[in-house]
Amino acid sequence: MFEEKKAEWLRIAESLKPTLRRETVRPVSGIPDHSLSENESIVLDFGNHFVGHFTLRLSSQGSHPDAPVWLAVKFCENARELNETLDGYTGWISKGWVQQEQVHIDVLPAIFSFPRRYAFRYVKIDVLALSSKYQLVIEDASAEATTSADDSVPPSIISDEKDIAIDRVALRTLRNCMQDFFEDGPKRDRRLWLGDLRLQALTNSVTFRNYDLVKRCLYLFAATADREGRISASLFTEPKVVADDICMFDYSLFFIQTLLQYIQATGDQATRNDLLPLALHQLVLADEQFDPKTQLIRDSDKLSWCFVDWELRLNKQFCAQAIWIYCAQAAWQMKADPVLKDKIRLRKEAARKYWYDQERHLFVSGAERQVSWASQVWAVLAGIAEDTDAASCLDAAAVCSDIVPMVTPYMMHHYVEALCRIGRKAQARQVIRDYWGAMVDKGADTYWELYNPENPDESPYGSPVVNSFCHAWSCTPAWFLRSGILKENA
Amino acid sequence: MFEEKKAEWLRIAESLKPTLRRETVRPVSGIPDHSLSENESIVLDFGNHFVGHFTLRLSSQGSHPDAPVWLAVKFCENARELNETLDGYTGWISKGWVQQEQVHIDVLPAIFSFPRRYAFRYVKIDVLALSSKYQLVIEDASAEATTSADDSVPPSIISDEKDIAIDRVALRTLRNCMQDFFEDGPKRDRRLWLGDLRLQALTNSVTFRNYDLVKRCLYLFAATADREGRISASLFTEPKVVADDICMFDYSLFFIQTLLQYIQATGDQATRNDLLPLALHQLVLADEQFDPKTQLIRDSDKLSWCFVDWELRLNKQFCAQAIWIYCAQAAWQMKADPVLKDKIRLRKEAARKYWYDQERHLFVSGAERQVSWASQVWAVLAGIAEDTDAASCLDAAAVCSDIVPMVTPYMMHHYVEALCRIGRKAQARQVIRDYWGAMVDKGADTYWELYNPENPDESPYGSPVVNSFCHAWSCTPAWFLRSGILKENA
Numbered sequence: 001m002f003e004e005k006k007a008e009w010l011r012i013a014e015s016l017k018p019t020l021r022r023e024t025v026r027p028v029s030g031i032p033d034h035s036l037s038e039n040e041s042i043v044l045d046f047g048n049h050f051v052g053h054f055t056l057r058l059s060s061q062g063s064h065p066d067a068p069v070w071l072a073v074k075f076c077e078n079a080r081e082l083n084e085t086l087d088g089y090t091g092w093i094s095k096g097w098v099q100q101e102q103v104h105i106d107v108l109p110a111i112f113s114f115p116r117r118y119a120f121r122y123v124k125i126d127v128l129a130l131s132s133k134y135q136l137v138i139e140d141a142s143a144e145a146t147t148s149a150d151d152s153v154p155p156s157i158i159s160d161e162k163d164i165a166i167d168r169v170a171l172r173t174l175r176n177c178m179q180d181f182f183e184d185g186p187k188r189d190r191r192l193w194l195g196d197l198r199l200q201a202l203t204n205s206v207t208f209r210n211y212d213l214v215k216r217c218l219y220l221f222a223a224t225a226d227r228e229g230r231i232s233a234s235l236f237t238e239p240k241v242v243a244d245d246i247c248m249f250d251y252s253l254f255f256i257q258t259l260l261q262y263i264q265a266t267g268d269q270a271t272r273n274d275l276l277p278l279a280l281h282q283l284v285l286a287d288e289q290f291d292p293k294t295q296l297i298r299d300s301d302k303l304s305w306c307f308v309d310w311e312l313r314l315n316k317q318f319c320a321q322a323i324w325i326y327c328a329q330a331a332w333q334m335k336a337d338p339v340l341k342d343k344i345r346l347r348k349e350a351a352r353k354y355w356y357d358q359e360r361h362l363f364v365s366g367a368e369r370q371v372s373w374a375s376q377v378w379a380v381l382a383g384i385a386e387d388t389d390a391a392s393c394l395d396a397a398a399v400c401s402d403i404v405p406m407v408t409p410y411m412m413h414h415y416v417e418a419l420c421r422i423g424r425k426a427q428a429r430q431v432i433r434d435y436w437g438a439m440v441d442k443g444a445d446t447y448w449e450l451y452n453p454e455n456p457d458e459s460p461y462g463s464p465v466v467n468s469f470c471h472a473w474s475c476t477p478a479w480f481l482r483s484g485i486l487k488e489n490a
Numbered sequence: 491m492f493e494e495k496k497a498e499w500l501r502i503a504e505s506l507k508p509t510l511r512r513e514t515v516r517p518v519s520g521i522p523d524h525s526l527s528e529n530e531s532i533v534l535d536f537g538n539h540f541v542g543h544f545t546l547r548l549s550s551q552g553s554h555p556d557a558p559v560w561l562a563v564k565f566c567e568n569a570r571e572l573n574e575t576l577d578g579y580t581g582w583i584s585k586g587w588v589q590q591e592q593v594h595i596d597v598l599p600a601i602f603s604f605p606r607r608y609a610f611r612y613v614k615i616d617v618l619a620l621s622s623k624y625q626l627v628i629e630d631a632s633a634e635a636t637t638s639a640d641d642s643v644p645p646s647i648i649s650d651e652k653d654i655a656i657d658r659v660a661l662r663t664l665r666n667c668m669q670d671f672f673e674d675g676p677k678r679d680r681r682l683w684l685g686d687l688r689l690q691a692l693t694n695s696v697t698f699r700n701y702d703l704v705k706r707c708l709y710l711f712a713a714t715a716d717r718e719g720r721i722s723a724s725l726f727t728e729p730k731v732v733a734d735d736i737c738m739f740d741y742s743l744f745f746i747q748t749l750l751q752y753i754q755a756t757g758d759q760a761t762r763n764d765l766l767p768l769a770l771h772q773l774v775l776a777d778e779q780f781d782p783k784t785q786l787i788r789d790s791d792k793l794s795w796c797f798v799d800w801e802l803r804l805n806k807q808f809c810a811q812a813i814w815i816y817c818a819q820a821a822w823q824m825k826a827d828p829v830l831k832d833k834i835r836l837r838k839e840a841a842r843k844y845w846y847d848q849e850r851h852l853f854v855s856g857a858e859r860q861v862s863w864a865s866q867v868w869a870v871l872a873g874i875a876e877d878t879d880a881a882s883c884l885d886a887a888a889v890c891s892d893i894v895p896m897v898t899p900y901m902m903h904h905y906v907e908a909l910c911r912i913g914r915k916a917q918a919r920q921v922i923r924d925y926w927g928a929m930v931d932k933g934a935d936t937y938w939e940l941y942n943p944e945n946p947d948e949s950p951y952g953s954p955v956v957n958s959f960c961h962a963w964s965c966t967p968a969w970f971l972r973s974g975i976l977k978e979n980a
Contacts, residue, residue: 038584063735064726066679067584094528094557096619102592104606106680107728116594129586189556236554238597245553 001229002222002278009223009274010241016216017180018148025050026142027123035061035135036127044123044141049077049445049470051119051176051186052145059109062134068104069136070129075099075120077187077469079443082124084465091462097188098465102128109139117146119176119186119470121445149175149208156482162433163481165440170478173446174203177472178210181217181237185449185468191244192217193234194251195307196472198258199413203475205265206482214262215271221255222278229281231255233307249289249306249320252282253327260330272334280331283340286324295343295350297321299366308374309411310450310460314404315366321351322378329383351384361389361396372404373397374411380418390422407452407460409436409474416476420485429486436477447474491719492712492768499764500713500731506706507670508638515540516632517613525551525625526617534613534631539567539935539960541609541666541676542635549599552624558594559626560619565589565610567677567959569933572614574955581952587678588955592618599629607636609666609676609960611935639665639698646972652923653971655930660968663936664693667962668700671707671727675939675958681734682707683724684741685797686962688748689903693965695755696972704752705761711745712768719771721745723797739779739796739810742772743817750820762824770821773830776814785833785840787811789856798864799901800940800950804894805856811841812868819873841874851879851886862894863887864901870908880912897942897950899926899964906966910975919976926967937964 028047036042058069076082076099089095099118123141130136153171158164177183177200184196201214224235224243232243233251256279263272289297299317300306306320328344331337355364355375363375363385376393379385385393397403406412412435419428439451449471452458459467480486518537526532548559566572566589579585589608613631620626643661648654667673667690674686691704714725714733722733723741746769753762779787789807790796796806796813818834821827845854845865853865853875866883869875875883887893896902902925909918929941939961942948949957970976 064732066681066726066734068586070584070586092622094560094619094621096558096560096594096621101594104586104591106606109729116596129584131584131586132582191556236556239599242554244556 001227001281002225003227005274006223006225009219013216013219013223013241016212016219018210018213018216020146020148020179021150022052023145024142025052025145026140030123031138031141035137036130037135038127038130038132041124041126042138043082044125046121046123046143049119049121049172049176050143050145051117051147051179051470052143053113053117054120054123054143055111055113055141056125056138057109057111057140057142058105059137059139060134061137065108065131065134067129067131068106069108069127070102070104072126072128073101073103073114074124074126075118076122076124077119077446078448079122081465081469082122086465089463089465091459091466093461093466095466099187108134108136117186119468147175147178148180148213149178149210151175153207154209154482158481162437162440166432166436166477167481169440169444169447170203170436170475170481171207173470174200174207174472174475174478176446176470177475178204178208178213181220182213182472184234184473185471187470188466188468189234191234191236192220193472194221194231194254194258195233195248195410197221198254198261199410199476199479200472201258201261203479205261205479207478211262211266211268214258215268218255218259218262218271218275222275225278228285229278230285231278231282233304246304248304249286250323251307253286253323255279255282256327256334257330260334263334276334280335283324283328283331289320290347294354295346296354297324308378309406309408311372311374311404311407311411312460313370314372314374315368315370316374318351318355318363318365318375319378321347321355322375322382322384325351325382325384326378348382348384351379351382356385356389360400361392362400363393370404371397371400371402373406373415374404377406377411377414377418380421381414390418391424394418394422405452407458408450409447409471409476413473413476416480420480425486425488428480432477432480436474444469446470447477449474491717491771492715493717495764496713496715499709503706503709503713503731506702506709508700508703508706510636510638510669511640512542513635514632515542515635516630520613521628521631525627526620527625528617528620528622531614531616532628533572534615536611536613536633539609539611539662539666540633540635541607541637541669541960542633543603543607544610544613544633545601545603545631546628547599547601547630547632548595549627549629550624551627555598555621555624557619557621558596559598559617560592560594562616562618563591563593563604564614564616565608566612566614567609567936568938569612571955571959572612576955579953579955581949581956583951583956585956589677598624598626607676637665637668638670638703639668639700641665643697644699644972648971652927652930656922656926656967657971659930659934659937660693660926660965660971661697663960664690664697664962664965664968666936666960667965668694668698668703671710672703672962674724674963675961677960678956678958679724681724681726682710683962684711684721684744684748685723685738685900687711688744688751689900689966689969690962691748691751693969695751695969697968701752701756701758704748705758708745708749708752708761708765712765715768718775719768720775721768721772723794736794738794739776740813741797743776743813745769745772746817746824747820750824753824766824770825773814773818773821779810780837784844785836786844787814798868799896799898801862801864801894801897801901802950804862804864805858805860806864808841808845808853808855808865809868811837811845812865812872812874815841815872815874816868838872838874841869841872846875846879850890851882852890853883860894861887861890861892863896863905864894867896867901867904867908870911871904880908881914884908884912895942897948898940899937899961899966903963903966906970910970915976915978918970922967922970926964934959936960937967939964
């Protein structure tokens, strides 16, 4: 499907590849005023989170250097990473993501530019070896920081001091994920994921307004759809543009929502006309997952068949059905197809009929009728729960003791969106202050991939050392604060 | 002194900078026929010792790589180094010399060229991290090996199989130390040392005959003499040519001997005329160390005031006196100065008078009248011990139970030279077979900086991991075997 279009879609995507803005930045503290001996250690603090290439200008004191300098250099997004090590690492994603290097420098003085790009605020340098005849002098340390975001963000009407701080960190998060494309996180995975893109594009529309970058990413996904026309969950751009082999039910569907947002923000009808058939085709492909008799989606044990949240216990059957409805409604906004409207209605009714526990006022999911926060939130967002039911399922969730919790800022975004939808603006604002505000209080320059107030060590990967601390899907407070959605009458 | 000459001397040295010969070499074994997973390890064997730059051509198998490759790569001159680690390293020279790296490679396929130069036969690669979604494929491994030696060595008359092997390893040692200049060792210190240069130039004269490289090194030392005209023990060429701050009594004097050898081999009178005043000046400077009354050299506790051998217990007073005489005799060959001849005679007599123990037939050194192999050898080479005394001091040494031993091939060279001098050619040949031949038997491709048959772990640096296994001063068997000196009637 769409094979004949893909070369042109890729060409369009590549023609929109941004020129990165480059800025030379220097640490605000940590450059020692003395020369360093073997086993000494320093921490440079750049004062904010940056993405870029790091350079050391080194010289020596004492005799002429008669042996190589051997340094361990660690780049940390977050102060807590400074003291973490990979000793005994048991996580299940690659420890190759941890930003630590060992380098030898044969000749001093030297300007040593690290070849890789890092995401960091802090740089820890351990002098692993020198000879006893000389000491190392750090003459200068700098980074060439990059972003494709234009810092001319529209002035906001935010006046509350805490909200200003929350917004600032959100902007920094989005900005530092904006490189050649919208990256999920500049430390990890440095990749274009559809679930992240959707929230980035949303926040971009009220901040950097780099719509070409959104368009580029939409076309990248279009150009890498598989032979059946299925859009993958993520894609690689290096060494060439190619889809990842992960497809996720919800992420493929979110292409529709992301396209709609883009068209609403830009009025770009050419892109609408070009990509709408592919977007609508995602609904057709999703139909394979539904039981035509019951209009219920089939469940799956496969962890990543549908993402929803980084909560390994979560049963995703109900959310998948709700997300289909949510995205089908977005499709309907772009093309008012009466057959689709009918299907939406049937699947809403089926979901409500099978999965609404009227006594408990809670939506359940899966054969074991699991109760989760995610199900309640998506019931509201998809309009499966309407009117008073919507409010009562959120209220019931709040007092349910054995409910599967939300663990990512990504899921928290949907919770806040659900609160807004039922008109609980003050509560939505409070959730932002409590959840994202707590990261700010803990010193975040950018928002984290994961934040569980009750367990700061939480990681879906088995170890927090591989967590990302500047993660795209966490940037949406700027959207809530700037879009006007939090206003009582919005 | 000589300040007005130095710019021109440096210009001459730099005009003789060689163009390195480059050869692409590949491992003879070790490239795996399967793809590698995390924690796998391979050892590439290049089949011989090389000096050069290493390149990996990598690709992947499985899904698209979704995390960086993290490799530990270790370059070993010697198979025993493969299993050595720096854990608990307590040596006193920099562990920065150990040729081990850690690298991350973000994108596959990749051609990854290591920026530094290494000396190695073996390359060990540990896969520290990959993701579980892909495996690493080593498509190719190669090195661009360099030397300034021309492999068109004159045919030798060596016919004995063991001697052929000993000669081959000697040639390889010298060849791999011949780069931009005569390096002491391409792993460590990668530097021009006068003591090494003297023996390299000697061996070069019967092998590669790259006299321009010898001339270049003589001029480098001349150009970096200090303000008093003292030639340093070693010098650096990067980032610019500059003397090391180590001066050693014997090494400064060996400039004379090295110049003489060069002139004898080439007949280059222009260089003789240009550098002879500086060479003779080293004798004048050395005079400061002599007591004018006794004509004995003053002793020093400073370990490196005079090198002689890497034996920390060695008292060097006698050897220093002998080396002065040895080099003064070389000076006299270049300029027959009767005053110098007289001084040589006086200092020989004084040495004999004060330090020859007539009863034991041994030369002693220092206030504690230490008996060492080095003293006997230098007594012979300097002609302090003449005729039957020369033979008897070597014989007495051989049966002396508490004698300070010889520990380096450098000192062993002088021992073999001393044996030749007293006509013990068969014994000289046997020492070469026993000592250097044992390294060949142990699998040496190049001769080691240190070899103590009774203690293979010996290191003057506190740990054998920093020892050099291709060391210039060990290359002289080729000179003994090719120069004809071992012939009975020579």
